Amino acid sequence: MSSLINEISKRRTFAIISHPDAGKTTxxxxxxxxxxxxxxxxxxxxxxxxxxxTSDFMEIERQRGISVATSVMSFEYKDTLINxxxxxxxxxxxxxxxxxxxxxDSVILVIDCAKGVEAQTERLMEVCRMRNTPVIVFVNKMDRxxxxxxxxxxxxxxxxxxxxxxxxxxxxxxxxxxGVYNIYEKSLNVFNASKTTIETKIVAVESLEDPALxxxxxxxxxxxxxxDIELIESVFEPFDINTYLSGEVAPVFFGSAVNNFGIxxxxxxxxxIAPTPxxxxxxxxxxxxxxxxxxxxxxxxxxNLDPRHRDRxxxxxxxxxxxxxxxxxxxVRNGKEVRFSNPVTFLAQSKSxxxxxxxxxxxxxxxxxxxxxxxxxxxxxxxxxxxxxxFSPEIFKELVNTDPMKTKQLEKxxxxxxxxxxxxxxxxxxxxxxxxxxVGELQFEVIQYRLQHEYTASCRFAPMGYYKALWLTCDDKxxxxxxxRKKANYIALDKDENPVYxxxxxxxxxxxxxxxxxxxxxxxSEFKMxxx
Ligand code: G4P
Numbered sequence: 001m002s003s004l005i006n007e008i009s010k011r012r013t014f015a016i017i018s019h020p021d022a023g024k025t026t027x028x029x030x031x032x033x034x035x036x037x038x039x040x041x042x043x044x045x046x047x048x049x050x051x052x053x054t055s056d057f058m059e060i061e062r063q064r065g066i067s068v069a070t071s072v073m074s075f076e077y078k079d080t081l082i083n084x085x086x087x088x089x090x091x092x093x094x095x096x097x098x099x100x101x102x103x104x105d106s107v108i109l110v111i112d113c114a115k116g117v118e119a120q121t122e123r124l125m126e127v128c129r130m131r132n133t134p135v136i137v138f139v140n141k142m143d144r145x146x147x148x149x150x151x152x153x154x155x156x157x158x159x160x161x162x163x164x165x166x167x168x169x170x171x172x173x174x175x176x177x178x179g180v181y182n183i184y185e186k187s188l189n190v191f192n193a194s195k196t197t198i199e200t201k202i203v204a205v206e207s208l209e210d211p212a213l214x215x216x217x218x219x220x221x222x223x224x225x226x227x228d229i230e231l232i233e234s235v236f237e238p239f240d241i242n243t244y245l246s247g248e249v250a251p252v253f254f255g256s257a258v259n260n261f262g263i264x265x266x267x268x269x270x271x272x273i274a275p276t277p278x279x280x281x282x283x284x285x286x287x288x289x290x291x292x293x294x295x296x297x298x299x300x301x302x303x304n305l306d307p308r309h310r311d312r313x314x315x316x317x318x319x320x321x322x323x324x325x326x327x328x329x330x331x332v333r334n335g336k337e338v339r340f341s342n343p344v345t346f347l348a349q350s351k352s353x354x355x356x357x358x359x360x361x362x363x364x365x366x367x368x369x370x371x372x373x374x375x376x377x378x379x380x381x382x383x384x385x386x387x388x389x390x391f392s393p394e395i396f397k398e399l400v401n402t403d404p405m406k407t408k409q410l411e412k413x414x415x416x417x418x419x420x421x422x423x424x425x426x427x428x429x430x431x432x433x434x435x436x437x438x439v440g441e442l443q444f445e446v447i448q449y450r451l452q453h454e455y456t457a458s459c460r461f462a463p464m465g466y467y468k469a470l471w472l473t474c475d476d477k478x479x480x481x482x483x484x485r486k487k488a489n490y491i492a493l494d495k496d497e498n499p500v501y502x503x504x505x506x507x508x509x510x511x512x513x514x515x516x517x518x519x520x521x522x523x524x525s526e527f528k529m530x531x532x
Pocket of ligand 1: 018019020021022023024025026027140141142143144255256257258259
């Protein structure tokens with residue numbers, strides 16, 4: 001096997017997603033412990049901003065610092081190189097999470113067994129479904145009273161529109177939680193919590209009739225387990241790895257992250273079934289990871305915390321070939337040759353300079369403003385990777401310059417901040433009106449603060465009553481141009497000069513769509529990347 005193929009087959013790149021508080025941070029930490037990447041619990045900082053209802057700007061800044069360190073965590077486990085991409089917990093940073101999902105090959109979704117599927121989980125799963133990303137579900141906090149596992153499975157299937165397949169099954173829950181049964185390995189992982197210690201032990205069982213089950217979990221719970229498994233086997237199709245890989249079926253595991261329970265079963269299955277780095281689509285062709293020439297794309301940009309240094313770190317996902325330090329690569333959007341003398345990789349919380357990296361890896365490139373999200377690097381071929389969508393923002397405000405002496409700084413600042421993906425910028429004529437669209441209020445604070453501290457520009461925001469921004473396409477260019485002229489008050493251009501319609505309400509949108517059936521209104525810019 002060539003060394004490139006060997007490197008690719010070792011790698012698994014994924015993200016853990018959850019509604020805040022379901023246990024993403026705790027699970028990440030336990031996985032790192034398994035991989036020996038950290039030695040003690042508590043090393044991964046919880047994304048605490050998600051817990052403060054009011055926005056505290058300095059806390060955000062602090063978190064931004066932490067999140068650089070924890071943006072990518074790599075570790076080895078049983079000869080597999082695992083890259084976990086962190087996603088921000090706070091809902092106002094949902095766009096960041098959506099973009100991170102474009103750079104992974106699979107995801108693990110964490111659900112709190114008491115809360116079930118929560119609002120943010122639904123949005124995140126929509127993004128996964130758009131891309132057919134394989135999903136594994138981990139139902140967490142089984143040591144606490146929660147919903148009935150069958151009800152949970154039902155809820156997952158209904159609200160997330162995905163078929164599930166339990167691979168482990170809980171034996172009771174809450175105070176009487178006895179452990180999980182591994183349906184495929186036919187083994188029992190016994191949970192035994194006393195006030196001070198938690199013991200776990202794996203017991204192999206011959207079959208469900210094995211009396212060892214009764215002795216381990218009491219006859220009452222053994223009986224319940226037998227009935228549950230019988231029901232599962234009659235209702236669910238046997239697990240088929242291909243339906244998982246195509247994003248149709250999500251295997252489900254149960255456990256308790258904080259107690260390090262039920263995680264190993266999932267991790268061992270994960271390294272067996274999770275996809276190796278997959279092919280990606282560019283605007284000209286499909287690119288396979290094993291192609292010899294290096295290619296990759298930027299999915300995240302992180303500004304430096306120190307205002308004296310305006311450099312940033314661009315996170316690049318490698319899609320094909322081998323990346324090498326100090327080699328010249330082609331920056332497709334601006335047509336320049338670029339090279340990187342100190343690209344970094346991330347091992348748990350430390351950054352280190354690397355000489356080479358392979359498909360599936362994420363590296364950090366120091367940047368002085370040449371990158372924006374979605375940029376592609378190649379060895380000369382001209383194409384751009386698809387699949388970095390913008391989604392319709394939910395809050396719109398006009399950016400008003402309050403210091404005319406600093407107009408240039410404001411222009412530059414807002415361009416760079418929106419290149420980083422802090423918010424979306426739409427320009428409306430006449431007068432070059434700048435409309436900022438976000439999914440959360442926090443972004444406006446971030447923009448105002450950063451414009452002031454990094455660009456010495458001042459601004460305020462005037463609320464605008466729009467409900468959504470929709471990207472427009474039409475086969476007949478004349479109809480689209482006519483529409484844009486007639487509805488000029490509701491039309492703006494995004495940064496790539498695509499027209500968007502700013503709808504005032506769902507009602508107004510419906511009426512307009514009815515009036516113009518030839519025009520398609522898209523809620524994401526993903527239509528640009530529809531795969532032929
Ligand atoms: P998040 O990243 O998804 O937001 O969740 P995080 O891991 O921070 O976990 C949220 C809370 O849930 C934490 O408690 C954590 O200890 C707890 N937790 C995680 N897994 C389990 C579990 O299996 N069982 C139980 N009972 N609790 C669990 P906290 O009080 O908010 O924070 P901390 O002070 O314990 O860190």
